[in-house]
Amino acid sequence: MQDIAEQVRAWHAAGRSFAVATVVGVSGSAPREPGAALAVSADGEAVGSVSGGCVEGAVYELCRAAILSGEPVLERFGYSDEDAFAVGLTCGGVLDVFVQPVVPGADAGMDAGLELLADGAPVALARVVDGPGDLLGATLAVTAGGHRGTLAAGPSTTGALERAIAAEARAMLDAGRTGQVVLGLDGRPCDERGLGTVTWFVESCVPAPRMLVFGAIDFAASVARIGRFLGYRVTVCDARPVFATKRRFPEADEVVVDWPHRYLDSQRGRIDGRTVVCVLTHDAKFDVPLLERALRLPLGYVGAMGSRRTHRERLAKLREAGLGEAELARLRSPIGLDLGARTPEETAVSVAAEIVAHRRGGSCLPLSSGEGPIHHEAAPAARPEEPAPRTHAA
Structure with a gap:
């Protein structure tokens, strides 16, 4: 989201609702890295990109739908050999895209994160992209000195979970890393997703190298x-x-x-x-x-x-x-x-x-001299592959 921070902060400051679609997982020869984002305002204006063109239209419509419903959604876009007209990546890779509606003033963590981003301050945005419904889309803005935002009270909320993801995000911010973290509801790290786990996407936004x-x-x-x-x-x-x-x-x-x-x-x-x-x-x-x-x-x-x-x-x-x-x-x-x-x-x-x-x-x-993937795999960042989110084209 760092690349589009100035525009979304302007929408936020003007009280305009919008939705942000963020690449939260990548495999194969995908065109963009985790953290790439497309934002769509309530009146249809769009900034940013998640795929360089392959699935922008479909993601745009997901953003419009999220603004109307107020519900976040995790979608997978891949390549389909069976259906030539399916929405997918012609490069053969897979993108996991999290679409999150944003209403100014409704989420203290997101509000603080956008403010810090606009000021150029180092911040890690930690968002729940998979897990219990009452936590989906929850956002914490984590800095070196603490965090802003809290997990709303609900059946899946625990203080241990909030403290654990804040600590994980702070360590990732210190290293300038972006990726997924899977925790149990008790805040303990998990090797894979499953019942009773929460998948966070932590996006470290740091000053330019x-x-x-x-x-x-x-x-x-x-x-x-x-x-x-x-x-x-x-x-x-x-x-x-x-x-x-x-x-x-x-x-x-x-x-x-x-x-x-x-x-x-x-x-x-x-x-x-x-x-x-x-x-x-x-x-x-x-x-x-x-x-x-x-x-x-x-x-x-x-x-x-x-x-x-x-x-x-x-x-x-x-x-x-x-x-x-x-x-x-x-x-x-x-x-x-x-x-x-x-x-x-x-x-x-x-x-x-x-x-x-x-x-x-x-x-x-x-590139013409080889047969392997064009894009090199990024270093792993605690990203389990399964179970997969809902898929547009496999």
């Missing part, structure tokens, strides 16, 4: 541009004030004049396992102190520009600085994939492609 680009050169402008396109918050840093200017890097979120290693030291509390570092200076006096620190941090990706000769010389200096082979193995250098790139723009595509492949586990081979 960071891309730190070191070296205010022409290639950096293109890397900053494509980094922002990929959804990163981009910082360009260089110790030379004549080159590190906002005019030269209009696509960067911030431009910093500082020694690269000193700036990285100052950011220890603002970087995490999603952070990408691109070292483009290919100058040892900048590179070596910076990489000595970066390769010892739990960063998502560290790449450095330079020729193969530069890379060998850089490795020798880093070994002299005390880095071990395991740390050096994390360095992607020369940076980028072999696309035959020449221009700054082509080089930026090469760098971005390597970052995506590294993050998603891609093989970097042409």
Whole structure:
């Protein structure tokens, strides 16, 4: 829901009812990941997407029906060989979509979650997507310091369940993870769904991951541009004030004049396992102190520009600085994939492609050269497969 937070918050602030359809489970070659959302207002306006087009029409109608009925519903969309006209995914994958009507002021957890989302604050939305009817659609907005919203009093409500999902969601928020959690009514984890269990979908909404680009050169402008396109918050840093200017890097979120290693030291509390570092200076006096620190941090990706000769010389200096082979193995250098790139723009595509492949586990081979699934399976997040929700096409 994070991608459409601004629009749904505007509807909410205006007192307009709407329904949100969220992808809560994925298997096979499905087009969108868990958390992708489509929202439809009471007057028919739509924002977002759950499938890139395959089932948008059917999901839109489910949202309209949920607004009228006030009842949430979990639907499965898959591929049907038997019925060519069935609503399903032509890619052959399966999407589980939870459709939830939202009435401003009716659910304290959802109200708080939308407010926090609109403010850009880290929050995990925990919603019941399968389980007892009196809990279906219940929402908690969980932050690092607590949670807002409560489970409405009913035969399935227990304080232990609320405390347990708040703790699970807080841990997932801390790791930036989104996925399903199955708990018993007593709050204990369960291995699979069944009678007396509650399936929660926990969506972690955290600030955009960071891309730190070191070296205010022409290639950096293109890397900053494509980094922002990929959804990163981009910082360009260089110790030379004549080159590190906002005019030269209009696509960067911030431009910093500082020694690269000193700036990285100052950011220890603002970087995490999603952070990408691109070292483009290919100058040892900048590179070596910076990489000595970066390769010892739990960063998502560290790449450095330079020729193969530069890379060998850089490795020798880093070994002299005390880095071990395991740390050096994390360095992607020369940076980028072999696309035959020449221009700054082509080089930026090469760098971005390597970052995506590294993050998603891609093989970097042409899709036409293989027979396996196009989309790589995400890391499991406590997602049992059965029993399945109602299916549109199997």
